[in-house]
Amino acid sequence: MSTSLTTCEWKKVFYEKMEVAKPADSWELIIDPNLKPNELAPGWKQYLEQHASGRFHCSWCWHTWQSAHVVILFHMYLDRAQRAGSVRMRVFKQLCHQCGTARLDESSMLEENIEGLVDNLITSLREQCYDEDGGQYRIHVSSRPDGGPHRSEFCEACQEGIVHWKPSEKLLEEEATTYTFSGASKPSTQEGSGFNFSLRWCLIGASLCLLIVYLQFSFRGSSFF
16 A cells, blocks of 8 residues: 555655664654643643645546645654664645545655655754754745645644645735735736827828828819829
């Protein structure tokens, strides 16, 4: 199944990268579907990935869809005396909007996406558990084939009160600028159309005047002879 494959991939990437980042310590990664945000035992730290990219597959109607707003919750704990740490992880699910079933489906992810997400996890882990400068977080820019907004009614994370999708200020500014520019350009288009319309009638009027003058001269010439 794709879910177990994704779980194995998560553990494989995590263990490989932690072996490089902290070779003297022993870390484990546990998948915990009951993990709750901001409900931490003493000494535990939290990291929330809000915009991961994943593909969902409905186990009822076989509909598949892509989402760039998959939420992943991590709880982290380091026992400095034992030099051992533990990470609990929960990938929030989504409902299929095609068939309307109440069955929540899990996401599958590409290995390259998992690697970037694990890098962010280790960055947070170094900052919160080791008091180190973790470095830069990797920004995940994902395409959204659906093109529509995030539908919170089908998102498990949203239903549990995690607000993770909203238009950025930059996006709102871009939309406002686009709207203002479009509105300002409309009068110019109308003015241009009016100018073309007036010019056309001027040319027609001038042609008629020339025709009348020509006919008058022709008539006088025929009367003279």
